Amino acid sequence: MVSRNTSSDQNSTSNSLEFNWDGQETTRALRAVVHGFEANVSSINALNVFPVPDGDTGTNMHLTLKAAISELDNHPDGQPERYDEVMKVITRGALMGARGNSGVILYQIISGLNTGASGAEVLDSETMVRGLNSAAELAYKAVTNPVEGTMLTVIREVASACEKHPGETLLETLATARKAAEVAVAATPDQLPVLRQAGVVDAGGQGLLAIFTALEQFASDDLDTTGMTLVSDPPASFATDMHFLDQAEMIHGMDEFGYCINFAVAGDDLESSGLRAALDALGQSTVVVGDATMCKVHTHSNRPGLILEAALMFGDIHNVRIDNMRSQTEQLLSERHAVADGRKEPAAPTGDPESALGIGIVAVAAGDGVSEALTGLGADVIVAGGATMNPSTGEIRDAIASLNREQVIVLPNDSNIIASARQAAELSDVDVRVVPTRSIQQCIGALTAFNFDAALDDNVAAMEAAAGDVRALAVTRAQRDAVIDGLEFRTGEFMGVLDGKPCVSGSDAVSTVRHLFQNASVQNHELATIFIGDSADETLEETIVELLEQEFPDLEFEVTTGNQPHYDLLIALE
């Protein structure tokens, strides 16, 4: 039995606009936010500056939000009644689940809201303003060199607008927040030239806008009086796939069920607990929300018919919507599998008592060949992940803990993983250093410089220097049409990336890699180590080695199967 009102408003018949949120209501709002966000994931992902397969901001923020909420689901004392308690729980969840830079900043924002929540039984306008201010403050502190035109700017603008024009009700404040976010996001291309050049707004900022939009919609929806307001019009600034469903839905889990089933059950004296129990037994991720006259149902099942039949026992059914989730999740699944295939078990103990006392090394990598190479160079444990699948703070922390060493070095191997690696380091009980490697190529340099006998500080310094000496070349396919520094990239065509920056476009991998080498001042280097990716053409290995050896006779080539996803070639120039 759920009411949108706080307990003191039980008998109120007015709509929810003026109500504050207690713990239960905040929890529902957060679920709505996660769900609303999910619909935006792909459009936010599409906002990357370079058309390379890289840190998907939408996915990272979504997974961070999911982790925050699931902490609430697993809370031993049930769903907290108080707002401040809810915030405390989800802050912990966001901390452990933070993925990518955007996830880490999102965690800081949630953490700031938590600070502002201190002592607040319910979330009201004033508490919201206080929380937003600490959120902005914490988010800026979390970044070494804050850049304007990012989600930092957006949260600051939101906080400042709400401070200047606080609403009398929470809804009014949330509306102010959403409007401020819209304006701030739209302004990001003016602040950050790379965004302007790429013709996009900041992805993290857009993610925040999605969150504030969902919050406002949740607050303004009036369940009690109108029953169902299923679909609101998306704000104009959103991509077409923004379809914010309603406030009561659970997110799609990664379960094996094929259909997402949404409907309403109406009746005179609905037994919502009985309905919930009946559907729980048949479906997965079941949510039943409503009162004695109307309940909304969301569940996952392979047999939608059975769900509907069961619900009919309780009342009439309305507004049925059945979505095939498989088609939506297949792509994500295949990506995950590709990453998971690269997962390596922690290296078996060598039995050498000295090594147990030595420095442990955690490296993030995708692709079994790449992982094996890093392990061979001394990485003790590989955290599966990389450019397109950033591991969470919790995953990195667990890997650190699994080593059971006093001193650990973490090699994030992607610029978007450095922040969560640093956070994992802070969370660990042992002495952890992050050598901020931005690529697998840099990781090879760093690992080579590792000295088993040297002290931690000396190793960190040597590894950082060695990582900086490696040039990282990569060949991938453009994820979208783009023009960068006058160079045109068309979706699906090959692109050569030098130290993280796209600089060559080509219709085939061979010519792309050749131009890439010409751009890379090869004469200063001795060795090119080439990892062949799982998307690479089978003949590529032979063709490019022959060509490159001919063209760069002074360079030594080492070719190995990397099986990394998305990148046909990763090349380390040493």
Next chain:
Amino acid sequence: MPGVAIVTDSTADLPEELATRLGITVVPLNIFVDGRTWEDRVSMMPDDFMMMTSGETLPSTTAPTVQQFARVYEALAQDHDQILSIHISSRLSGTCASATEARNLFLDGPEITVIDTGSASMGTGLIVKQVAERAQCGAEIGQLTALVENLQARTHVIFMVDTLEHLRRGGRIGRAAEIIGSVLQLKPILTIEEGIVVPQARTRTRNRAITGILQLIEEVPIIESAAVLHTAGSNDLGLIVETLIRKTGDQDLIVSEISPVLSTHIGPRGLGVAFIEGEMA
């Protein structure tokens, strides 16, 4: 002949001419290839060896037998009362053990002292060379053993391997496990410390390994004596030779080809240096 007879083994990598001139007796280790036994540096020279091991068959190596040592000691005992037998690290080879067993066979014979240098190749060779020179000048056994002890602490061997294959095939030498697991090529810089092979640094190209060795040499304030070591196929000794000549002032720097027995574990195109650090004033 009066005085102390000096004995070493073939892995000291002393050039033959030098050993002859200083009256040093070299006992060969043994190599098995394809069912045949060869004596290191006697019936098999470094050049032959690389040709023979290019195939699939893995050569194996053993220390000199007790009998080999006993015969040498017996022969030397004809005209020497004292024998000083100076050898490769007992943590790398059973040579010292064989020598000690052989010594124990002589109840009333010569006074035989077996010394484990804790080193290898010209690390041992440089010590043996100095001891033999002093022995030729009539130094007594007590002075010579004290000299060995003094030199041991200042003797260093630094080398690189061009391929990990031979360290891999030969099993673990010291802490080689830290380098042999790599899928990617490594050109590690190795040293001998406390009698075992220890990875000193890892590099990924030959040039960087050589540069690394040069840096380590440059860091040594005074080098008293030195030698350059290499296995077959190393054509890039120039810089190391130049640096060591400059640092030692020794125009006749020894450049020694590593014995087949050690080459079994180092592989082709390996190179390195052995040197004795100058004593601090």
